Amino acid sequence: MMHTASDTVMSDHTLSLIELTAFTADHCVKCNICTSACPFAKVTPLFPGPKVVGPQWQRLRDPDAPSPDHSLDYCSSCGICTLVCPHGVKVMEINTQAKAKLVETHGLSLRNWFLARNELWGRLGTPLAPLANFALRNRLVRWAAEKVIGVSRRAPMPGWAGYTFRGWWQRQLRDHPRPEPVSDADRVVYFHGCSTNTYEPHIGKLAVAILEHIGLHVEVPPQTCCGLPAQSNGDFPGARRYAQTNIERLADYARRGIPIVGTAASCMTAIKGDYQHVLGLDGAEARLVAAHTYDFMEFVWKLHQEGRLPTDFHPIHQELPYHAPCQLKAHGFGRPALDVLSLIPGLKLWEIDADCCGIAGTYGFKVEKREISEAVGWPIAQQVQEAGAEVVVCDTETCRWQIQALTGGTAIHPVVLLAEAYGLSVDDYRPPVRADKRRAPAPTGVW
Amino acid sequence: MPAAKPERHSAASHPATGTDIIVIGAGLAGLMAAVFAVEAGARVRLIAQGWGQQLVTPGWISVCDRAEDDVIAEVRGYAALHPEHPYGRAGDDAMVGGLERFRAATEAVGLSYELRRKDGHNMRLMTLLGGIQRVMLAPRGLAAGDLTDVRGPILLVGFAGWRDFFADLAAANLRRQGVDARALAIQLPDPDRYWDLWPGDLARQFDSALFRETVARQVAPHARDVERVGFPAVLGMDDHPRALDDLGGLIGRPVFEIPTLPESVPGVRLSNRLRRWLLRHGARVQIGHPVVRGVVEGRRCVGVEVQSLGHSTLFRADHVILATGGLYGGGIETDESGRVWEPLFGLPVMAPETESRAEWYYDDLLVERGHPIHRQAGLRVNTRLQPLDAAGEPVLDNVYAIGQMLAGFNPLTDGCAEGIALATAYKAVQTALELDE
Numbered sequence: 001m002m003h004t005a006s007d008t009v010m011s012d013h014t015l016s017l018i019e020l021t022a023f024t025a026d027h028c029v030k031c032n033i034c035t036s037a038c039p040f041a042k043v044t045p046l047f048p049g050p051k052v053v054g055p056q057w058q059r060l061r062d063p064d065a066p067s068p069d070h071s072l073d074y075c076s077s078c079g080i081c082t083l084v085c086p087h088g089v090k091v092m093e094i095n096t097q098a099k100a101k102l103v104e105t106h107g108l109s110l111r112n113w114f115l116a117r118n119e120l121w122g123r124l125g126t127p128l129a130p131l132a133n134f135a136l137r138n139r140l141v142r143w144a145a146e147k148v149i150g151v152s153r154r155a156p157m158p159g160w161a162g163y164t165f166r167g168w169w170q171r172q173l174r175d176h177p178r179p180e181p182v183s184d185a186d187r188v189v190y191f192h193g194c195s196t197n198t199y200e201p202h203i204g205k206l207a208v209a210i211l212e213h214i215g216l217h218v219e220v221p222p223q224t225c226c227g228l229p230a231q232s233n234g235d236f237p238g239a240r241r242y243a244q245t246n247i248e249r250l251a252d253y254a255r256r257g258i259p260i261v262g263t264a265a266s267c268m269t270a271i272k273g274d275y276q277h278v279l280g281l282d283g284a285e286a287r288l289v290a291a292h293t294y295d296f297m298e299f300v301w302k303l304h305q306e307g308r309l310p311t312d313f314h315p316i317h318q319e320l321p322y323h324a325p326c327q328l329k330a331h332g333f334g335r336p337a338l339d340v341l342s343l344i345p346g347l348k349l350w351e352i353d354a355d356c357c358g359i360a361g362t363y364g365f366k367v368e369k370r371e372i373s374e375a376v377g378w379p380i381a382q383q384v385q386e387a388g389a390e391v392v393v394c395d396t397e398t399c400r401w402q403i404q405a406l407t408g409g410t411a412i413h414p415v416v417l418l419a420e421a422y423g424l425s426v427d428d429y430r431p432p433v434r435a436d437k438r439r440a441p442a443p444t445g446v447w
Numbered sequence: 448m449p450a451a452k453p454e455r456h457s458a459a460s461h462p463a464t465g466t467d468i469i470v471i472g473a474g475l476a477g478l479m480a481a482v483f484a485v486e487a488g489a490r491v492r493l494i495a496q497g498w499g500q501q502l503v504t505p506g507w508i509s510v511c512d513r514a515e516d517d518v519i520a521e522v523r524g525y526a527a528l529h530p531e532h533p534y535g536r537a538g539d540d541a542m543v544g545g546l547e548r549f550r551a552a553t554e555a556v557g558l559s560y561e562l563r564r565k566d567g568h569n570m571r572l573m574t575l576l577g578g579i580q581r582v583m584l585a586p587r588g589l590a591a592g593d594l595t596d597v598r599g600p601i602l603l604v605g606f607a608g609w610r611d612f613f614a615d616l617a618a619a620n621l622r623r624q625g626v627d628a629r630a631l632a633i634q635l636p637d638p639d640r641y642w643d644l645w646p647g648d649l650a651r652q653f654d655s656a657l658f659r660e661t662v663a664r665q666v667a668p669h670a671r672d673v674e675r676v677g678f679p680a681v682l683g684m685d686d687h688p689r690a691l692d693d694l695g696g697l698i699g700r701p702v703f704e705i706p707t708l709p710e711s712v713p714g715v716r717l718s719n720r721l722r723r724w725l726l727r728h729g730a731r732v733q734i735g736h737p738v739v740r741g742v743v744e745g746r747r748c749v750g751v752e753v754q755s756l757g758h759s760t761l762f763r764a765d766h767v768i769l770a771t772g773g774l775y776g777g778g779i780e781t782d783e784s785g786r787v788w789e790p791l792f793g794l795p796v797m798a799p800e801t802e803s804r805a806e807w808y809y810d811d812l813l814v815e816r817g818h819p820i821h822r823q824a825g826l827r828v829n830t831r832l833q834p835l836d837a838a839g840e841p842v843l844d845n846v847y848a849i850g851q852m853l854a855g856f857n858p859l860t861d862g863c864a865e866g867i868a869l870a871t872a873y874k875a876v877q878t879a880l881e882l883d884e
Contacts, residue, residue: 032501036647045640052643066547083735086777111714142561212502298760304763320586332736334492334762351731353723 021277025094027087028055034081039356040074043375047074050081053098054091057437061098066105072098074369076376077232078326083091093277096231111150112233115362119242120223122198129162141422152370156359156401158199164339165197165204170222181217188216189253190294191348192269193264194225195397202429203397206419207263207296213422214303214310218260220248226267228327231278231385232361238353243286244273252286254292261299263415265395266327266361268295273330295328301336304343313443321384322349323394323403323411326356337395337414344421346436349393354380357394359402363415374406381406392430393417458725466490468879469751469764471738471791472778474499476850476868477770481730482552483876484768491730494753494764496737498718500776505583506680506713507572508560508869510546512862517567518583518667519543531855533867536830537874540883542866545873546584553586556686556720561590562686571595573677575612577628583866584806586713588691592677592703594798599674600627603705604666605779607632609644611708629673633665646707647715649681663697668689671702680704680712687716691798735779741767741792746844748792750784766845766879769794771835773851773858779824787824789852794834795841797854799823818861825854831878832871834876 033039034050053072072095081091108116112288125132135141142153181187188211192309194206208218227242250260250271262268272290283359294302303309324335357377358364364373384392384407392411395401400411410432420424420435466489470481473495481493488839494507501861514521522542525536526624534542553560562584563570568583568594579594601621605614613632636658641648652658676698683690696701706713725732738751749857750763771778771791779796788797799807800821807820815823826834827847833841834848849871851858858864877883 029472030709031503032645032710033498034645035645036502036715037498042647042651048643049645084498086495088496088737110638269756293757305763328621329735332733332753334494334733334753338731350729351726353719353726364563 003164003268021090021093021097021280022058024088024090025055025058027089029087031086033084033086034089037080037084037355039078039080039376040076040372044074044372046372047071049314050075050091050095054081054094057091058094058098061101069098070102072102074372075099076356076358076363076369076373078356078360079330080326080355083329086154090277094297094304096234096278099232099234100236103233103236108233108235109150110368112362113235114151114223114366116148116230116233116235116238118362119194120228122194125160126162126198127166129160133159146367150367151365152367152406154370154374155365156405158195158397158401160198161201163201165192165201165221166204168201169208178212178217184256184258186215186217187253187256187258188218188299189250189258189260190218190220191223191250191260191264191267192220193262193267193397194262195262200397202426203413203415204428205423205426206415207261208420209424209426210282210300210415210419211261213424214300215430219253221253223249226264226269226270227279228274229362231270231274232363234277235401239282241280242269243279243281244285246271247275247281247286247289250289250293253286254288258292259295259299260289261296262293263296263395265295265325265331265399266398267294269330270326278332295331295333295336295395297336297340298331298333300418301339304340305415309343310422311343313344314423314437316417316421316433316435317346318391318433319348320433321352321387321389321392323352323354323357323380323392323399325394325396325399326360326396329355338391339389341393341414341417344417347417347421350387352380352383352392354383355370357402357406359398363404364398373402377402377406384409448493450698454801455784462661466766466880467492467764468493468768468876469762470768470770471495471751472770472772472776472850473497473734474733474770474772474776474850474868475501475635475865476872477615477768478718479549479552480770480849480872480875481546481725481732482721483732484872484880485725485728485874486548486552487882488881489876489880491725492723492764494733494734494738494751494762496777498621498734499772500719501711503544503709504714505574505580505589506711506717507580507582507589508546508549508865509862510583510866512569512581514569514581514583518569519567522863527665528689528696529855531827533853533855533871536828536832536853536855537870538830539736539866541874541877542870544877545633545869545871546866548873549670549869550584552721552724553717556724558720559587559688561587562667562785563590563593564595568595573617573621575679575706575708577617577624579621579624580628581862582716584701586704586717588680588682588687588702588704589706589713590703591675591680591701592692594626594847597626597674600672601675601677602629602631602666602670602673603677604735605630605632605679606635606644606649608638609635609649611644611646612705617705629669631669633662638662646679646681646712647710648686649679650684650712650715653681653683655696655721656693659690659694660697662826663694663840666696670698673700674787675701675703677703677705679707681707684712685719694806737825738791741846742856743792743843746842748843748846751791765814766847768872768875768879769846769848769852770850770868771852774820774824776851778850778852779826781820781824789826789834792843792846794826794846794848797825815860819855821859822857823854825856826852827854847878849875
């Protein structure tokens with residue numbers, strides 16, 4: 001649904017007309033800075049670039065007419081255009097809304113519907129993990145999946161863990177009940193996202209171990225997919241259903257001032273920004289939830305700035321490259337993972353110069369886009385290889401899978417390093433980078 | 448000016464280590480302030496709402512375009528007589544130091560900016576339409592087009608059907624100014640492959656040796672009796688130095704570049720390479736979400752608030768360098784009431800002394816000395832580049848204003864905007880880190 005002036009008047013806040021997503025097109029001076037930065041237009045002639053399909057064609061889009069532009073399908077919604085625009089045009093948001101219009105007109109392909117339902121496949125595959133994982137790794141099955149539904153056989157696929165993070169957490173609470181905290185100030189809500197729940201539960205386990213080490217009482221309320229996979233495939237009704245469910249389940253915590261913290265930086269982008277600016281869900285509850293939602297490393301850095309973060313770190317003697325995903329850049333909170341990890345003695349991180357790894361959520365899984373996706377991510381592989389690094393640090397899951405596929409190395413979430421420095425471990429995961437635990441941890445200075 | 452030599456960028460032994468500097472703005476001034484501060488050993492965070500104007504401007508460095516002879520001497524003389532001018536405020540050392548450090552920093556990232564003229568005069572570089580612009584310093588590709596010492600005919604090469612450069616029009620305009628210029632339109636291989644060719648699209652094509660060969664084969668037969676060959680500034684993006692040399696070799700004549708319509712490929716090359724350098728040297732480069740206000744305690748700014756998703760984020764710093772631009776960069780804002788203000792700190796802004804907003808502009812758009820709003824709106828600063836109040840006292844102890852937002856000059860017409868960006872960026876870092884005391 002596009003914003004209209006009357007929506008604004010009726011909602012509980014007032015955005016000036018010019019701030020509404022579609023109308024930011026009027027700020028465009030055609031400077032082409034977004035086109036020069038678009039990582040996708042750079043590598044394929046199939047996408048004319050964000051300026052053309054965004055503010056330029058926006059003028060030709062009649063809300064009551066079918067969408068005329070198909071090249072828009074090659075936009076990945078990575079959002080770099082919005083970031084580099086010096087004039088405040090919400091280019092990516094305009095394009096994503098126009099993509100939804102395309103889907104409205106032409107329908108959603110079976111493949112895109114499939115990719116937009118990651119949450120469903122995560123749940124269905126878990127009890128069948130050995131079989132499902134065998135299928136994922138079977139070349140014949142992948143070939144057939146490519147031919148029949150169009151999911152690239154080269155796309156990096158995670159494996160099912162065979163259990164869920166939520167199930168593990170329930171057992172934890174049953175076996176080791178946590179005392180109720182005195183005040184809500186010591187509570188934190190953990191948003192795990194689909195991937196941590198079913199593919200990489202160790203990230204959730206490390207995350208709650210860190211939060212508890214900090215002294216917080218962790219709650220994991222019922223939650224569903226953030227909706228981003230549906231949104232980036234133009235399935236706005238599906239994305240809005242997911243979003244509404246999350247808003248309803250998290251609003252009460254937000255009202256109580258309890259922070260909602262997640263380890264999947266892209267899910268957190270959806271909750272904090274896309275619900276409002278792309279999906280148009282800008283009611284009071286959505287805003288309240290957004291205001292209390294934090295990316296995990298953002299939250300940890302905030303605690304550090306407030307003097308609440310223990311710095312009893314074991315040293316990690318490593319120099320590692322870090323990739324800031326496009327959807328992490330969209331938060332606008334800088335690079336909290338780099339800030340936090342710089343507190344660990346001996347650990348040196350450097351940021352890879354790359355706007356996007358190319359996977360862009362589900363984009364790089366599509367057979368017709370796989371080559372483009374790999375070309376976009378290639379600068380990452382080049383820089384990692386030049387540095388001779390085997391481990392890359394990155395905050396979002398699909399980017400880590402893509403980076404692993406491109407570099408042949410390992411990609412880890414920053415919580416892996418943080419937990420390792422704190423001496424926290426989980427039973428079924430061995431980190432590829434180890435802390436030096438011979439010496440007692442020493443508190444470090446403030447950045 | 449002595450030849451700048453690339454310096455080793457080591458922060459380890461420098462006294463500034465441990466100082467946090469936030470630079471707001473990613474135009475030439477902000478970008479270079481960040482580079483200078485990292486070189487000096489500070490921990491740097493560059494925060495900007497989008498990339499700056501080097502991505503749309505020609506890419507050369509105007510220091511004092513009107514200078515008839517020695518440019519630096521002209522600036523020194525002018526600054527001595529006009530202490531209110533940003534060159535006067537920053538001082539001679541900053542002007543020379545900024546240029547030298549800029550050349551060293553660009554050399555270090557593999558882009559050389561050439562003075563070319565041994566006598567310290569401005570070069571004479573051609574524009575897209577065949578105008579001639581006096582400029583002191585330019586990237587090697589543009590500098591190679593200096594018309595001062597042109598001895599034989601030059602050949603301008605355009606691409607048939609490309610709407611951004613018309614070689615015959617540019618050549619005709621050059622001939623009118625006494626330059627023996629010829630034009631050639633060549634066929635682009637596979638032109639239907641593209642939706643639209645932006646300068647950046649073409650530049651990436653020129654990164655390919657095969658593409659360069661295809662181009663050179665068409666140009667070489669027409670270049671036998673010319674002195675040099677000019678192309679729009681699209682000769683390579685990531686591999687520009689090689690593209691330039693290689694193409695020259697294949698054609699058998701030196702080649703040079705001519706600035707294009709936006710995007711400005713020389714500006715993209717510079718921004719890309721400096722961004723990578725900054726990241727590898729531990730700086731944070733945060734392009735996208737704007738700073739919405741400075742957080743001030745007493746006479747000190749303790750940090751800035753960025754409007755991030757969901758909530759604002761505070762970034763702390765010991766010093767803040769404000770490079771948010773002038774009227775068109777967002778550093779200075781106006782509205783229909785005729786108010787003129789600086790949005791982040793509410794710093795005092797000089798405004799045109801006119802009765803009404805209607806008098807901010809003359810009727811003639813291209814009036815020589817510029818419109819009152821461009822000439823008179825800006826931040827007044829002291830010689831430490833601290834913004835001043837009406838009484839001439841610094842408003843904040845650790846905030847410095849640089850670049851186009853400064854009062855005392857017209858960045859659109861004075862022909863010194865880049866020189867001032869570099870001089871004031873250099874000066875602000877020197878002041879913040881007390882390197883000049």
